[in-house]
Structure formats: C-alpha cells, structure tokens
Amino acid sequence: MPRYLPNLHLQLNPEQPQILHIDLNSCFATVEQQARPLLRDRPLGVTNRLTKNACVVAASYEAKALGVKVGMTFSQAKLVAPDLIMIETDPPKYHYVYKKLIGIMKSYSPNIGMKSIDEGVIDFHGTRLNINNRPLTVIGQEIKQRLRDEVGPWMKCNIGIAPNRFLAKTAASLHKPNGLDVITHKNLRRTLSTMELTDLTGIAERNQARLNAAGIYTPLQFLDAPPELLVRQVFKSICGEDWYKRLRGWETDDVEHDVKTVGRQFVLDEWQPTEESLRARLSYLCETTALKLRYKNRAAYGVQVYVRYASGDYWHERKMFKTPVFSGADVFRRATLLFNRRPHYDYEREMGISCYGLISSNQNQVSLLEDVNREVWLSEAMDTINAQYGEFTISYASSLASKGLIKQKIPFGSTRYFELLCNRA
Amino acid sequence: MDQAVQINKDVEIVAYYFKNQARRLRCFPKRMEYDGKRVVFTETGLVHPTKQGQRTIHVFDMTDGAADYRLEFDAQELTWKLIAITDMNYAPISTQFAPAA
Numbered sequence: 001m002p003r004y005l006p007n008l009h010l011q012l013n014p015e016q017p018q019i020l021h022i023d024l025n026s027c028f029a030t031v032e033q034q035a036r037p038l039l040r041d042r043p044l045g046v047t048n049r050l051t052k053n054a055c056v057v058a059a060s061y062e063a064k065a066l067g068v069k070v071g072m073t074f075s076q077a078k079l080v081a082p083d084l085i086m087i088e089t090d091p092p093k094y095h096y097v098y099k100k101l102i103g104i105m106k107s108y109s110p111n112i113g114m115k116s117i118d119e120g121v122i123d124f125h126g127t128r129l130n131i132n133n134r135p136l137t138v139i140g141q142e143i144k145q146r147l148r149d150e151v152g153p154w155m156k157c158n159i160g161i162a163p164n165r166f167l168a169k170t171a172a173s174l175h176k177p178n179g180l181d182v183i184t185h186k187n188l189r190r191t192l193s194t195m196e197l198t199d200l201t202g203i204a205e206r207n208q209a210r211l212n213a214a215g216i217y218t219p220l221q222f223l224d225a226p227p228e229l230l231v232r233q234v235f236k237s238i239c240g241e242d243w244y245k246r247l248r249g250w251e252t253d254d255v256e257h258d259v260k261t262v263g264r265q266f267v268l269d270e271w272q273p274t275e276e277s278l279r280a281r282l283s284y285l286c287e288t289t290a291l292k293l294r295y296k297n298r299a300a301y302g303v304q305v306y307v308r309y310a311s312g313d314y315w316h317e318r319k320m321f322k323t324p325v326f327s328g329a330d331v332f333r334r335a336t337l338l339f340n341r342r343p344h345y346d347y348e349r350e351m352g353i354s355c356y357g358l359i360s361s362n363q364n365q366v367s368l369l370e371d372v373n374r375e376v377w378l379s380e381a382m383d384t385i386n387a388q389y390g391e392f393t394i395s396y397a398s399s400l401a402s403k404g405l406i407k408q409k410i411p412f413g414s415t416r417y418f419e420l421l422c423n424r425a
Numbered sequence: 426m427d428q429a430v431q432i433n434k435d436v437e438i439v440a441y442y443f444k445n446q447a448r449r450l451r452c453f454p455k456r457m458e459y460d461g462k463r464v465v466f467t468e469t470g471l472v473h474p475t476k477q478g479q480r481t482i483h484v485f486d487m488t489d490g491a492a493d494y495r496l497e498f499d500a501q502e503l504t505w506k507l508i509a510i511t512d513m514n515y516a517p518i519s520t521q522f523a524p525a526a
Contacts, residue, residue, distance in 0.1 A: 035471035035486040036493040036511065087429075092484070096473035152471060390478040 008227045008241060012185035013163045013249030018124040020136055021160040021168035022101065022143065025177040027118035028058035031093050034154040043068065045077055045086045057089065061177055094118075097151055104146050108132055108139065121165055123254075136161045140180045163249040169201050185249060192219040192247075210234050223247045262292045262300065263354025271310075272347050277401065279336070284402035285353050286335050287328035287395060293355060294383060299324035299362070300355030303331065305338040309346035317341055318356075326361055327379045328396055429495075429509040434459075438496070438505040454485055454496060459507055464489050484508075 024030065028046040033039045043063035045056040052075045059068045059077075066081035077084050098117055105112040109132070111123040124132055132139060140159040147155045160171025162183040171181040174191070183191055197208050197219060214234045216222050222243075230240030242252040264285040270277060282305075293300060301324050306316035317338045325331050335353050367373050385394050392403055439456040452472075457464045470486035470493070485496040495508040 031471070037468050037470050037488045038493050038511070092475040093471060093473055096471070386478075388478050390476075393478070 008244060010245065010248050010250060012188055014185050015163045015249070017136060017161045017163050017168070017182060017184055018128070019162055019165055019168040020122045020124065020140060020143075021162075021165065021172045022105065022120045022122070023158040023160070023169070023172045024097070024101070024118040025156045025158060026058050026060055026064070027097070028089060028094060029060035029063070030155060031097050032087060032090070033060060034152040035090075035093060037154075039085065039087075040154060043081050043084045045074075045084050046089055047074060047086055048089055050074075050086060050088055056086075097155075100151050101147070104143060104150065108143075115169075119169075121168065137180060137182060144178070144180070164246065164251045165253040166201065166246045167249055170195075170199075173199070173201075183249075188249065189220065189223070192223055195219050197222065219247075259296055259298065259358060261354045261356045262289055262296065262298065262358065263304075263352060264289050264292075265306075265350065265352025267350045268348055278348060278351070279339075280399060280401035282335060282339055282351065282353070283328075283332050283396060283399035285351070286332035287399050289353055289355055290326060290328040290331045290379075291383075291391075293326050293331075293358075294361070294379065297361050298358045299326040299360075300331075301325075301357035301359070302355065303334045303338065304354045304356065305335050305342075306352050307339075307342050307348050308350040310349050311346045313346065315342050320357055324357075324359055324361075325355070327375050328399075329378075330375065331355065332396070332398065429511040431509050432459075432507045433509075434507055436496075436505050436507045452483075452485075452498070454487060454498075454505070457494070457496075457505075457507070464494070466494070 029044050032046060033042075033044060039060075041062060042060070043066055044060040045063055045068060046058040047054045047056055053073050056063075056068060056070055056072050056074070056077050059070055063077075063081055063084055066084075068077045068081050068084060072080075074086055077086075094117060098114070101120055102112070102114065105120050105122050109122050109124055109127045111125065111127075112120060113123075114120045124136065140161060143159065144157055147157055156178040158172040158176055158178065159180045160168040160173070160183070161181070162168040162171050163185070167183045167188070170191075171183045172179070174181045197203050197211060197217070198205070200219060200222075203211070211217075211222060211234055214225070214229060216225055216234070225234070225244075227241055227244040230244050231238070232240070234240055235243065245252050266281055266285060268278075268281065273281075301322075302318060302320045303325070304316060304318035306314065308314050319334070319338060321334060325334060331353070367376075382394055386392065395403065437458040438454045441453045441455050443451045443453065445451050453469060454466055457466070466487040467490050468488050470488060472483060472485050475482050475484055481500045483498040483500060485498065487494045487496060491512075493511040495510075497506045497508055498504075499506070
C-alpha cells in the first residue's frame with residue numbers, strides 16, 4: 001500500500017485550450033505515397049525488411065480499409081489484402097518531413113516537443129497575446145495547409161487542441177484522417193462518452209483489466225472515479241493521481257526523461273549462425289552502441305548482453321565495471337567477456353547489447369595513463385574521418401563482415417538518435 | 426512487393442529552375458536521356474537532401490505518369506544519377522512470400 005495519500009478533488013480544467021497536438025496520418029506510408037505518385041490510392045505497407053515474417057510498420061489508409069493493421073506480418077497482411085504493395089523504409093525521407101514539421105511548429109512557439117517521429121506538440125502558453133492571437137482552430141488549419149505546401153499535396157495530419165497534452169492527443173485521434181478536434185471542459189464528458197477505455201492513450205489490455213477489477217468499464221466512469229480509488233486500488237502508485245489530473249485537463253506529462261540505457265539489438269540473418277559470424281555481429285552492435293554513447297557525450301560503467309535462442313529461450317548477463325567505457329573496442333571487449341559465458345544449447349536467433357550506468361563523458365580530460373589517451377584519440381580520429389566521408393568509412397576489422405548486413409532502421413518512440421541515424425543512411 | 430529496378434547510372438537531365446515564394450531556387454528535372462530513350466517528367470513527388478559524409482546529395486522522386494524514377498543530384502560534382510525505376514504495372518507478389526493455401 002503506498003504511503004502517499006492524496007487529498008485531491010479537482011474540477012475539470014476550465015482553461016482555454018493552449019496545447020496543439022499534431023499527428024501525421026500513417027506517416028511513413030503517406031510520405032512514400034507523396035514521394036511516389038503512382039502509389040497513391042493503392043494499398044501500401046511499409047516494412048523494415050522485405051521478408052515474409054517482417055511486420056508492417058505503417059499501412060496506408062487504403063490498406064487499413066482492407067483490414068491491414070500495423071504489426072501484422074507480411075504473410076498475414078497479404079491474406080487480408082492480396083494487392084498490398086510492400087516497400088522498405090527510407091529514413092532520410094522521413095527525416096526530411098520530420099525537420100519540415102519541426103520548422104513549421106517552431107514558427108508558432110518556442111515551446112515545442114516531438115513525441116515521436118510523426119507526432120509533435122506545440123505549447124502556446126505565453127504566445128497568445130501578441131504572436132498567435134488568432135483562434136487555435138485557424139492556426140491548426142494553417143498548419144495543415146503549410147504541410148501540404150512545404151512537403152507535398154498528399155500530406156495529411158490530424159490536429160487535436162486541448163488544455164493538456166493527453167487530451168490534445170486524444171482529440172487528434174478522434175477523426176482520422178485529416179481531422180481537427182478541440183476538447184475543452186465543456187465537451188469533455190460528451191467526448192469521453194463516445195470512447196472505449198482502450199481508446200485512451202496509455203490504457204491497454206493490462207490497465208484495462210486493472211480498471212475493470214475496480215468496477216470501471218468506461219472512460220466516463222474512469223473520469224468520475226475518486227482519486228483515492230485510483231491511487232490505492234487501481235494503480236497502487238502515484239500514477240493514479242496522474243490519471244486523475246490528466247483526465248480532467250491538468251498537465252502531468254510535461255516532463256523530459258533522461259537517457260538511462262543505450263543499446264542495439266539484431267535479429268540474426270542466418271538460421272544456423274557460426275561462432276565467427278556471431279562475433280562479427282556483436283562487434284558491429286558494440287561499435288554502433290559506442291557511437292551512440294559518444295553522440296550523447298556519455299560513458300557507461302555497465303554492459304549487458306542478451307541472446308534469444310531458436311527454442312525461444314532467453315539468456316542475459318550484465319556487469320558493472322570499475323571504469324567507464326566509450327570506445328567501440330572497449331565495449332566489444334567487455335561484451336565478449338559476458339558473451340563467452342552464454343549457454344550453447346541451441347542456435348541463436350537474436351542478440352543485443354546495452355550499456356547502463358551512464359555518466360557524462362570525460363573524454364576531454366587528458367589521462368595520466370597513456371593507453372587511455374590513445375583510446376580517446378583513436379575514437380576521436382575515427383569519428384572525424386567518418387563525419388567527413390560517411391559513417392563506417394573506417395571501422396574495426398572485427399565488425400567488417402557485418403557492415404551492410406545490419407541496417408539502421410527507423411526509430412520508434414524516441415527520436416534522440418535520429419540525426420545520427422540519418423547521417424549514416 | 427516493391428518492383429524497383431536498381432539502375433545506378435549517370436544520366437543527362439534538362440532541368441528548370443524556379444524561384445518559389447521564399448525566393449529560393451527550386452529545381453524541376455524536366456527531361457531525362459537514358460538508354461537511348463527520352464523521359465519527360467510530369468510531377469515531382471518529394472525532393473529531400475541526404476548526406477554522404479560532408480557531401481550533400483539531393484534525392485528527387487519523379488514520375489512521368491507511367492513509372493516512378495529516383496534521381497540523385499550531387500551538389501558538389503553537379504552530376505545527375507538515375508538510381509531506380511519502378512514501373513506502374515506492379516507485379517503480383519512472388520511465390521516465396523505468398524501465404525500457404
């Protein structure tokens with residue numbers, strides 16, 4: 001039982017909506033249809049790898065109308081839509097649209113945030129008096145038009161306007177595609193009455209079961225639930241209080257989360273991988289992980305390695321070391337130490353590495369130990385050459401066999417390494 | 426399945442240049458000579474820049490109404506390269522990916 005006892009009884013937030021949420025509709029599929037006019041009005045799926053078990057990461061509205069859902073494998077999607085066209089992702093295109101979207105958003109307010117590669121939030125607080133004194137619905141329509149003018153006529157986006165980020169996102173999902181909706185304290189109950197619990201962002205199967213167990217079956221019942229019930233019985237944490245505020249239009253999601261781990265994983269390209277090829281893949285993963293660490297100006301004390309086997313079994317091992325790492329060779333050395341301890345009872349299907357225990361990198365500080373300085377200088381020299389001539393122009397010989405095989409794919413959720421990824425694409 | 430045919434060859438392009446509302450020069454590749462054929466483009470899909478090291482490459486996705494073309498313009502060497510052609514007549518999925526009957 002949490003010791004935290006809320007004494008909260010808030011009304012609906014009566015503030016005029018100041019948060020505008022932009023959501024690009026079926027982003028990758030729409031961008032591909034914009035780029036290739038002959039794909040327009042056709043069922044289109046975008047995948048990370050053109051194999052039958054790769055899943056659809058984005059489907060066009062024409063494909064969705066035929067029953068194709070994001071997450072389906074290629075084979076399943078072809079069953080429901082035999083005319084489906086599948087193409088591979090092209091990150092530089094999405095990066096271009098992402099940058100255009102940021103440019104448009106920044107022209108309205110300095111306080112913007114990208115929730116993911118295709119979603120952004122503009123906070124209009126403090127800009128309404130002199131700069132954006134038009135109604136937000138007019139600004140929303142203008143943003144839609146600017147997206148069409150600056151990227152292309154096929155681009156569509158959903159816009160939601162509300163007093164907080166959660167309700168703005170909810171508003172943006174009400175009328176797809178190309179909708180524009182406003183949620184205020186006046187229409188909040190009416191809007192929630194048309195929705196299911198799982199339509200709310202953050203409420204999936206497990207949270208729904210938690211709510212159902214407490215007798216909450218609809219969003220309206222969720223809204224009317226007392227904070228004590230949400231904190232003590234449903235969520236059993238401060239999350240209950242956050243939900244209580246969030247549903248009433250008070251802001252709880254205006255937080256930036258720090259980087260805690262940095263890593264890479266890879267589903268192996270061979271059914272029966274040899275020890276040699278496994279080590280080449282591991283080396284490559286370590287090199288790219290170290291690259292991400294340096295990009296974020298971090299070093300890591302901890303290294304974790306995991307392997308998933310063909311049988312479905314999972315093995316992982318982690319260790320905190322006495323000194324931090326930032327170079328590819330060091331990460332590989334430590335990961336190999338852990339990797340050698342793995343059991344050999346089946347073929348490996350997937351492997352990954354992550355670094356944790358992050359600190360700010362002290363690469364700029366010259367060490368008393370010559371070996372450490374050499375490592376720093378070598379990493380700096382490699383990064384400089386790769387920045388000039390393209391990533392992996394120069395790399396460790398141990399990862400050479402994996403170059404070109406392990407491709408960087410589009411990031412979901414966080415876009416923290418998007419610049420790095422697009423430099424390499 | 427995507428039916429793009431990779432070409433990756435230098436081509437001759439006749440391009441028009443316009444100033445848009447922001448007074449920036451915009452390029453529209455109008456005509457391409459490739460393999461003894463003349464292709465007249467009718468529409469630009471998307472133009473986006475990519476980086477190869479410090480070199481900027483502008484990627485043009487064009488169509489002539491019958492096929493999609495992917496062109497790359499090297500801003501340093503001022504050369505055009507035809508990367509891929511995708512025919513309008515997308516072939517059905519190959520049998521290896523077809524679901525089991």
